[in-house]
Amino acid sequence: MTVKFFKLASGFVAFTAGLGMLSSVVMAAGDGGGQHFAKQSWSFGGVFGRYDQKQLRRGFEVYKGVCTGCHSMNLLSYRNLTQPGGPEYGEDYIKAMLKSDEVEVNLPHNDEGEIVNEDGDLFTRPAALSDRIKKPYANDKAAMAANGGALPPDFSVIGKARAMHANHEGIPGLFTWVFALVKDVVTQYQEGGPDYIYTLMTNYHETVPENAPKDFSLPEGKHYNAAFPGHAISMAPPLSDGIVDYTDGTKATLDQHAKDISAFLMWAAEPHLNARKRRGFMVLIYLAILSLLLYGVKRKIWEDVKH
Amino acid sequence: MAHESVYTPNSGIEKWLDERLPIIRLGVDFMAMPTPRNLNYWWTFGGILFFFLMVQIITGIILAMHYIPHESMAFDSVEHIVRDVNWGDMLQNMHSNGASFFFIAVYIHILRGMYYGSYKAPREMLWILGVIIYVLMMASGFLGYVLPWGQMSLWGATVITNLFSAIPFVGGAITELLWGGYAVGQPTLNRFFSLHYLMPLILFAFVGLHIWALHVVGSNNPDGIEIKLKEDSLPFHSYFSMKDAFAMVLFAMIYVYFVFFMPDYMGHPDNYVRANPMVTPPHIVPEWYFLPFYAILRAIPDKLFGVIFMFAAIAIVAFLPWLDTSRVRSMRYRPTAKLFFWGFVATGLLLGYLGAKPAEGGYVIASRILTAYWFLYFIVALPLLGWTQKTKTLPGSITEAVLGKDAMKNNK
Numbered sequence: 001m002t003v004k005f006f007k008l009a010s011g012f013v014a015f016t017a018g019l020g021m022l023s024s025v026v027m028a029a030g031d032g033g034g035q036h037f038a039k040q041s042w043s044f045g046g047v048f049g050r051y052d053q054k055q056l057r058r059g060f061e062v063y064k065g066v067c068t069g070c071h072s073m074n075l076l077s078y079r080n081l082t083q084p085g086g087p088e089y090g091e092d093y094i095k096a097m098l099k100s101d102e103v104e105v106n107l108p109h110n111d112e113g114e115i116v117n118e119d120g121d122l123f124t125r126p127a128a129l130s131d132r133i134k135k136p137y138a139n140d141k142a143a144m145a146a147n148g149g150a151l152p153p154d155f156s157v158i159g160k161a162r163a164m165h166a167n168h169e170g171i172p173g174l175f176t177w178v179f180a181l182v183k184d185v186v187t188q189y190q191e192g193g194p195d196y197i198y199t200l201m202t203n204y205h206e207t208v209p210e211n212a213p214k215d216f217s218l219p220e221g222k223h224y225n226a227a228f229p230g231h232a233i234s235m236a237p238p239l240s241d242g243i244v245d246y247t248d249g250t251k252a253t254l255d256q257h258a259k260d261i262s263a264f265l266m267w268a269a270e271p272h273l274n275a276r277k278r279r280g281f282m283v284l285i286y287l288a289i290l291s292l293l294l295y296g297v298k299r300k301i302w303e304d305v306k307h
Numbered sequence: 308m309a310h311e312s313v314y315t316p317n318s319g320i321e322k323w324l325d326e327r328l329p330i331i332r333l334g335v336d337f338m339a340m341p342t343p344r345n346l347n348y349w350w351t352f353g354g355i356l357f358f359f360l361m362v363q364i365i366t367g368i369i370l371a372m373h374y375i376p377h378e379s380m381a382f383d384s385v386e387h388i389v390r391d392v393n394w395g396d397m398l399q400n401m402h403s404n405g406a407s408f409f410f411i412a413v414y415i416h417i418l419r420g421m422y423y424g425s426y427k428a429p430r431e432m433l434w435i436l437g438v439i440i441y442v443l444m445m446a447s448g449f450l451g452y453v454l455p456w457g458q459m460s461l462w463g464a465t466v467i468t469n470l471f472s473a474i475p476f477v478g479g480a481i482t483e484l485l486w487g488g489y490a491v492g493q494p495t496l497n498r499f500f501s502l503h504y505l506m507p508l509i510l511f512a513f514v515g516l517h518i519w520a521l522h523v524v525g526s527n528n529p530d531g532i533e534i535k536l537k538e539d540s541l542p543f544h545s546y547f548s549m550k551d552a553f554a555m556v557l558f559a560m561i562y563v564y565f566v567f568f569m570p571d572y573m574g575h576p577d578n579y580v581r582a583n584p585m586v587t588p589p590h591i592v593p594e595w596y597f598l599p600f601y602a603i604l605r606a607i608p609d610k611l612f613g614v615i616f617m618f619a620a621i622a623i624v625a626f627l628p629w630l631d632t633s634r635v636r637s638m639r640y641r642p643t644a645k646l647f648f649w650g651f652v653a654t655g656l657l658l659g660y661l662g663a664k665p666a667e668g669g670y671v672i673a674s675r676i677l678t679a680y681w682f683l684y685f686i687v688a689l690p691l692l693g694w695t696q697k698t699k700t701l702p703g704s705i706t707e708a709v710l711g712k713d714a715m716k717n718n719k
Contacts, residue, residue: 047568075386157386160571161579174660190569192576229589269579272389272396279397280567287560294553301545306709307344 036226037164038199042191042263047281050274051267056087058246059264062257065244067155070147070235072135075156076268079129085274086267094129103127103134148221150234159262159269163192193269194262199227201258204237313339313542341540342547343528345709349423350526350547351554352416358555359409360514364507366402374454376500378493381456382581400570406448407573408562410596413441421627422648424636425527431628433520436513438625443510445597445621450503452594456496457578462591464491464499470604473611490584530708531636532701539705590665598662599655603681605666606674616678623685630685632693640699644692647684654680 043052060081063073078098081089104124127134137143144151153161183189203226208218212231218224222232239257246252267273314335316322325332373392375384388395417437420426426434449467453460468491472482487494525534534540541547565572573595577588593601600617607613623630638645654677661677664670702708707715 075383075390080390157579161576163571163576163579174657177660184572185569188568190571276396276400276567276570280563283563283567284560287556287563291553291556291560294549294556298549298553301549305344305541305546307346 035164035229036199036203037196039189039195040191040198040259040262042194042266044263044266044273045191046188047277049277051085051263053086053088054248055260055263056267057089058248058250058256059260059262059267060087061246062239062244062261063155063264066238066257067261068136070136070143070152071155072137072143072152073133073155073268074135075154076133076271077129078127078131078133080271082129083271086271087264091129098127098129105131105134148234152235155265155268157269159193159197159266161193161269162196163190164196191266194266196227197262197265198258200225200233201239201261202254203227310336310339310341312336337522338542338544338548340522340525340543341534342526342543343534343539343705344541344546345528345530345705346526346547346550347529348550348554349415349419350528351551352412352419353521354551355412355555355558356409356416357514358559359405359412360507360511362401362405363409364511366398366405367504367507369398370402371504374500376454376497378456378496378582381454381496385455397566400566402451403574404562404565404570406451407594407596408558408565409444410448412558413444414596417441417624418652420527421651422638422645423527423529424531424631424633424638426627427527427531427631427636428628429524430520430527433517433524434628435625436517436520438621440510440513440517441624442621443506443513447503447506447510448594448596450499450506452578453496453499454503455578456582458580458582458586458588459575459578459592461491461582461584462588463593464495466591467593468495470614470617473614475611492584527636528705529637529639530702530705531639532705532708535704536706592663595659595663598660599658600662602658602662602674603678605662606671606678616682620678620681623682627685627689631689633689633696633698634693635698635701640701641692641696642699643696644689647688647692650680651684654684 042049043055044050078094079091081087081094082091103126105127137146140151205224205226208216208224209226212224216231219232222234223236224231225233239254239261241254242252244252244257246256250256270276312332312335314325314332316325316331321331324330370388373384373388373395375381377384385399389399390396392398420434420437449463453464468482468485471485472478474481483489485495485498486492487498575592592598600620603620604613604617607616633641633644635641638648658674658677658681661670661674666674702712703715
């Protein structure tokens with residue numbers, strides 16, 4: 001039996017390896033965008049990973065101080081900032097912030113339909129917790145006009161939309177690719193989004209570096225970024241040392257800003273991550289116990305039957 | 308049912324009901340189906356598939372209560388479910404990952420059937436119904452992936468619906484009918500939502516037929532021989548119902564791991580970007596479970612023939628009962644055929660890899676070689692092997708296969 005099995009297994013392995021080698025040899029060329037990508041360690045990675053509430057608050061400070069000038073966050077409301085598992089600001093704090101910033105919203109803030117006052121005019125009112133986070137531009141056209149024709153993407157789900165995983169890292173060979181896929185499952189890698197954002201924020205170059213792709217020329221008005229696909233990005237370096245003063249006294253470095261905004265954007269894209277992981281752990285425990293009980297039942301039933 | 312009824316109504320009410328609507332008899336006999344005692348754990352995937360069908364239907368009904376099939380609202384309505392509906396993020400992750408696990412289970416189920424020759428007489432109808440269910444699953448999966456209206460939804464739908472335009476004469480008309488216009492847009496999304504809701508109902512009916520056919524011919528088994536002795540079989544309940552339940556929970560644990568800890572692993576990040584007809588993504592990739600067929604499509608240089616080969620690659624599976632000429636069912640007793648079978652599995656996996664890669668250079672060459680293997684396996688290897696192979700001696704009965712020849716003699 002074992003001999004048979006080994007013969008078979010080795011035949012299979014040889015066949016697969018043959019095909020695999022064939023394809024990876026033929027495929028060695030191609031692929032590989034040459035995007036720089038560096039994995040970071042995040043508090044919310046892994047089964048027991050949770051958002052760091054202080055980090056989310058710092059991230060919000062970066063968003064509010066820098067990003068909000070150009071980037072909308074249409075799917076989030078101010079109330080989300082007070083919810084459990086997020087930055088968890090007090091309602092009064094957010095209300096006071098809206099008041100002191102004199103945030104006014106048009107009604108309604110989506111572009112469909114209008115709410116008008118008694119004279120039939122559009123009107124604005126001070127923002128409430130239930131309002132969506134106010135967008136910097138009235139619409140996409142206005143945003144593009146103000147940004148040299150480039151549309152600053154909305155930030156609501158960008159933490160997931162820019163996720164990198166194994167097959168986006170430009171790994172050419174079949175086996176390294178399979179290995180990366182399996183590794184991602186085992187290590188539970190779901191932080192490709194914040195990793196990308198962090199890398200993007202920290203890989204601007206003032207001049208085109210020597211390791212840039214051959215024949216690379218930087219178009220007028222663009223900036224060189226080693227992490228960006230194609231390397232020519234419209235956005236000027238948004239973060240730098242000390243661009244935002246943290247209220248919790250954390251040292252304001254570019255690295256710190258980049259980490260905090262990445263974590264904040266991940267939260268914005270996945271606001272229920274803490275609850276989800278907690279719930280998942282309970283479900284797994286429940287199923288593990290159930291499977292043991294069922295195994296016992298099954299064994300008892302089959303006790304006298306050889307099969 | 309193919310076996311004698313084991314039900315005797317005890318109370319007056321049961322007797323009364325049994326003469327008018329023998330529904331209890333149906334249920335009792337259903338659960339008592341004589342099942343080969345030597346089934347291994349690969350036989351638990353039928354039950355697992357039923358579990359996933361129910362998961363998809365239940366979560367789907369609830370998601371449909373909140374979803375809006377409108378091109379400017381679909382994306383936001385899915386995000387609304389995830390963000391604001393109670394348990395919404397869990398339901399949405401269960402549904403999207405449920406589709407993936409449905410396919411993982413169905414691929415194991417199909418390959419199990421291929422390995423142990425479960426398609427051979429008298430199980431041809433059972434097999435063909437299974438292939439129809441698989442095709443309906445693919446349709447449901449494709450339609451469902453369009454609904455969140457992200458970039459991959461829109462562009463995946465564009466690529467797949469465009470395939471129909473390759474059909475001579477009527478292709479254009481069919482494509483416009485699918486679109487409800489001249490491009491994928493609002494009418495497409497609306498009808499895809501309707502069809503996505505319809506598909507599982509049809510699927511459910513076919514699952515009913517599939518199970519009916521199973522109860523007529525009985526389960527195949529790892530040794531591929533029919534039940535002959537009384538000791539060869541055991542009643543389905545509680546022997547196999549409990550074994551299935553145990554396997555189901557184990558498989559559900561893997562599913563749960565993905566749902567709660569890596570819900571986006573099997574999806575494409577681009578589908579978190581709102582659908583935009585003005586921006587084409589650099590690589591348009593279908594869901595992972597279509598990748599082998601996508602690779603076959605792109606391996607063929609001609610559009611029409613690519614489409615034909617892609618559909619043929621699926622359709623040919625339905626003809627297995629007649630393509631495989633071997634009189635022995637199980638690969639356990641067909642050592643040469645077994646190697647070809649594993650070659651086929653490797654081909655499927657590698658084609659999946661190639662489907663995810665851009666269609667250029669070496670990838671295309673490799674796709675062509677593997678596409679050739681896919682078809683040659685069915686139309687050359689299986690017929691020839693059946694005629695020329697040397698098979699091992701089959702055991703006299705299932706019980707003999709389990710206990711061994713000596714033990715059988717000692718018993719007598």
